Amino acid sequence: MSARILDGAAVARQIRAELGPAVAAFAARAGRPPGLGIVLVGDNPASEIYVRNKLKAAGEAGLRADLSRLPATAPVADLLEIVERLNRSEAHDGILVQSPLPQAMGSDAERRVFDLIRPDKDVDGFHPVNVGRLVQNRATLVAGTPSGIIELLERSNITIAGARVVIIGRSDIVGKPTALLLLHRHATVTMCHSRTKNLPRVAAEADILVVAMGRPAFVTKAFVKPGATVIDVGVNRLTDRADVERILAAGSKGRQDFEERGSVLVGDVHPEVAEVAGALTPVPGGVGPLTIAMLLKNTLRAAQERAG
Ligand code: NAP
Numbered sequence: 013m014s015a016r017i018l019d020g021a022a023v024a025r026q027i028r029a030e031l032g033p034a035v036a037a038f039a040a041r042a043g044r045p046p047g048l049g050i051v052l053v054g055d056n057p058a059s060e061i062y063v064r065n066k067l068k069a070a071g072e073a074g075l076r077a078d079l080s081r082l083p084a085t086a087p088v089a090d091l092l093e094i095v096e097r098l099n100r101s102e103a104h105d106g107i108l109v110q111s112p113l114p115q116a117m118g119s120d121a122e123r124r125v126f127d128l129i130r131p132d133k134d135v136d137g138f139h140p141v142n143v144g145r146l147v148q149n150r151a152t153l154v155a156g157t158p159s160g161i162i163e164l165l166e167r168s169n170i171t172i173a174g175a176r177v178v179i180i181g182r183s184d185i186v187g188k189p190t191a192l193l194l195l196h197r198h199a200t201v202t203m204c205h206s207r208t209k210n211l212p213r214v215a216a217e218a219d220i221l222v223v224a225m226g227r228p229a230f231v232t233k234a235f236v237k238p239g240a241t242v243i244d245v246g247v248n249r250l251t252d253r254a255d256v257e258r259i260l261a262a263g264s265k266g267r268q269d270f271e272e273r274g275s276v277l278v279g280d281v282h283p284e285v286a287e288v289a290g291a292l293t294p295v296p297g298g299v300g301p302l303t304i305a306m307l308l309k310n311t312l313r314a315a316q317e318r319a320g
Contacts, residue, residue, distance in 0.1 A: 015242070015289040016168075020160070023167050024301035028073055031308055035074040038315055046315035047076040048106040048135065048307075049098040053091060054084030054114040058249075063110050069304045075311055076103065084114040088121045092128055099130045105315035106135035108307065132318060135310040138185065146189060149196045153310050158189040160302025161222065161243055162197070170220065170241050170291065173198035178215050180204045180231070180280075181224035186245055190222055211235070229259040229282040239290040245299050246280025259283065 039045045048070050052063045063079065070077035080094050091109070098107045107129045113121045126134075131141040137155035145152035165172055177199040181187040191201045199220070204211055215221055215235040223231050224245035236242060250256050251274065259278055260266040266283075270276040279295030286292055293299055 015286040015292040017286075018164055018168050018241075018243075018291050018293045018298060020164055020293055020298040021301045023164050024160075024305040026167070027163060027302070027305040027309060028069065031073050031305075031312055035312055038312065038319070039074065042315070042319055044103060045074055045076045046106070046312050047078070047101070047104040048108065048311045049078050049080065049101065049104040051080045051082070051091065051094055051098075051107075051109045053082045053086060053110070053117070056112070056114075059110045059112075066108070066304055066307060070308060070311070073308045075308060078104070084116060086117075088117045088124065091117070091121070091125055095125060095128045099128070099133065105133060105318055106307075106311035107133045108136055133314055135307055135314055136185075137189065137310070143184070143189070146192050149192075153314060154193065154306075155185055155189050156303040156306035156310065157186050157224075157245060157299060158193050159309075160299060160306045161190055161245070162193050163306070164243070164293070164299070164302055165220070165241070168291065172220070175199045175219040176217055177201045177220045177222065178204060178218035179222040179224070180208075180211070180215060181222075181226075181245070183224065186224040187222075190224070194220075194222075223280045225280045227280050228255065228278050229280070231281045231285060233282070233284050233288050236285050236288050238288050240288075241291040242281055242285055242289045242293070243299065244279035244281040244293050244295050246278075247295060247300065248278050248280070249275050250278055251275045 126138040131139045137153045142152045182205045212234045220241045222243045228248040256270045266276045
């Protein structure tokens with residue numbers, strides 16, 4: 013058996029196409045497009061790529077997107093000032109501060125910054141008010157990756173209600189909100205983490221297995237019930253040839269990418285899982301594109317709600 017590949021890039025294109033008319037209608041009514049303010053601190057290469065992709069996608073969807081940049085050495089006060097300016101701005105409906113912030117800003121910088129963003133402009137869904145509303149299953153802005161996972165499952169006709177779901181990873185940005193969204197859709201959810209005992213055995217009970225660990229190819233066939241749906245959230249860049257040869261088959265697209273560029277992206281799920289899973293998201297091209305599509309959707313929604 014070979015798993016059905018869940019094409020996140022195609023679903024993301026579909027969502028973005030659906031947004032087009034609603035964005036145009038908002039712009040016609042409000043006399044301005046929905047606006048997104050993005051803040052990038054430092055020059056982390058991965059963040060540069062994420063931000064470039066977000067700006068491009070926002071522009072293509074008809075949104076206004078502005079980038080504010082600060083050097084890695086900037087004090088956190090400078091960043092808080094930019095957030096306050098965006099909080100007050102009439103032209104910006106959504107605010108996104110790209111994480112991670114440079115370590116020099118201090119260990120509590122992310123929390124201070126995310127807490128300062130107005131909840132009604134918090135298109136990343138990280139503010140405690142929005143997290144609380146999510147816990148209570150009230151309409152709110154939800155983080156893009158978890159809500160993208162739901163869109164992908166629903167649009168792929170994978171039944172959530174009654175399904176046994178196992179999530180490996182309990183982060184605030186992926187694991188926990190994904191668990192809540194699935195719980196509200198009547199799945200039976202088990203959360204796993206680094207202290208979970210018998211992890212492969214627990215994971216193998218899942219009808220839907222969501223993996224968000226940041227550990228390249230950690231999840232092997234032993235973790236997967238035959239026919240299960242596997243959602244691979246992990247994004248790991250491999251640069252070491254031995255790792256690449258251990259994980260990716262000779263002649264595969266990933267191996268070719270590595271030979272051409274000297275690095276390749278892999279998920280947390282080993283490619284051998286395609287032999288047992290019923291459905292599987294690829295990396296890249298699975299969950300990643302949905303995260304951006306949901307950011308755009310959240311920005312439109314924030315704009316509509318702010319406009320009443
Ligand atoms: P994170 O905050 O580092 O959390 C990782 C989680 O995995 C933690 O809960 C950790 O357990 C658990 N874990 C790590 N090693 C484990 C092990 N050996 N056994 C069991 N559990 C283990 O990571 P994150 O921010 O959620 O991101 C996870 C991955 O998703 C990363 O690769 C990230 O790049 C990717 N990601 C992708 C997108 C996207 O758009 N596609 C968006 C966000 C994140 P403890 O809590 O016990 O430490």
